[in-house]
Amino acid sequence: MNDSSSFLGRLLARGPSAAQVAAAREYSVDELADAAGTTVRNLRAYQDRGLLAPPERRGRIGVYHATHLARLRLIGQLLERGYSLASIRELLAAWEQGQGLAQVLGLEQAIVGAWNQVEPTLLEFAELQALFGAELTDHNLDLAQRLGLVEFAGDHLRVLNPRVFAAGVELHRVGIPLPTLLELFASIRQSLQPVASSIVQMIVQHLVNPLLSNSLPHVDQLQALNEQLLQLRPLVEQVVDSELAQALHAAADVELGERVGDVLRGFLSPS
Numbered sequence: 567m568n569d570s571s572s573f574l575g576r577l578l579a580r581g582p583s584a585a586q587v588a589a590a591r592e593y594s595v596d597e598l599a600d601a602a603g604t605t606v607r608n609l610r611a612y613q614d615r616g617l618l619a620p621p622e623r624r625g626r627i628g629v630y631h632a633t634h635l636a637r638l639r640l641i642g643q644l645l646e647r648g649y650s651l652a653s654i655r656e657l658l659a660a661w662e663q664g665q666g667l668a669q670v671l672g673l674e675q676a677i678v679g680a681w682n683q684v685e686p687t688l689l690e691f692a693e694l695q696a697l698f699g700a701e702l703t704d705h706n707l708d709l710a711q712r713l714g715l716v717e718f719a720g721d722h723l724r725v726l727n728p729r730v731f732a733a734g735v736e737l738h739r740v741g742i743p744l745p746t747l748l749e750l751f752a753s754i755r756q757s758l759q760p761v762a763s764s765i766v767q768m769i770v771q772h773l774v775n776p777l778l779s780n781s782l783p784h785v786d787q788l789q790a791l792n793e794q795l796l797q798l799r800p801l802v803e804q805v806v807d808s809e810l811a812q813a814l815h816a817a818a819d820v821e822l823g824e825r826v827g828d829v830l831r832g833f834l835s836p837s
Contacts, residue, residue: 593630595621602638609638617641617655648785687731688722697735701744709748713755765802769795 599606612618618637621628637658644654694716695702710716715731716723725731734747777783777791 591632593635595628595630598630598634598638601635603642604638612638612641612651615651615655617651617658647783685728687725687728688719689725690722694723698738698744701738706744706748709752713748713752715748715751761806769798 593601595606595609599609602609609618613620618634618641621630621634623629640658641654644657645651649657698706707716711718714726715734716725718724730751734744734751737747738744773791773794777787783791
């Protein structure tokens with residue numbers, strides 16, 4: 567569990583004092599509702615919606631424990647912050663599956679946004695072979711699958727990122743071999759991963775964590791943060807695009823300059 571989910575963990579763990587835990591205090595349904603500041607009717611409704619675990623059955627009597635009280639207190643706090651019962655159920659279920667609060671509250675999607683929203687397309691194998699010819703070997707096809715570029719879908723191949731695929735097709739058409747393109751893609755992905763991690767860590771540290779450090783945010787605060795993150799995405803894209811363009815320009819100066827120099831030296835050298 568990451569740091570951003572520690573507050574939710576503390577709330578879920580919060581309940582009776584150490585002395586009460588040692589004494590293993592138990593609650594009837596009326597006592598539990600009273601301790602949590604709610605009603606028996608609400609408690610039943612939370613159970614029906616899967617928000618609260620059923621009591622321990624002892625014959626015809628239902629016995630509740632500190633964990634039930636902690637859960638009820640958390641539900642109450644979330645309701646006060648404007649969360650609906652449906653969203654509370656999703657939040658608790660996601661947290662119990664090991665997801666962090668940023669992911670649970672939808673902040674992760676706000677950070678990633680449209681970068682990861684690409685609609686796959688389907689191609690027949692014959693179409694793919696027509697594009698890449700003899701270079702579409704089993705080895706290259708396996709590599710493309712491992713890189714997450716394509717996957718088999720029955721009699722077809724599913725292209726998972728059409729934009730990347732279209733760029734690769736054009737580069738191949740002008741003469742760059744398919745194995746070289748796949749190696750380059752793998753290298754780009756590996757090189758960009760630490761950059762992407764640094765960007766997300768910066769956003770989480772300075773924008774997300776302060777909002778989640780001491781309490782769960784109100785729904786309005788969460789919406790404002792989501793809007794802020796949505797505004798940041800194009801700015802980050804601009805920085806990355808600008809730096810890549812500058813790096814390509816510098817690399818082209820070096821590589822092409824050296825190649826032109828070699829050619830000129832060949833012409834000028836005495837035969």
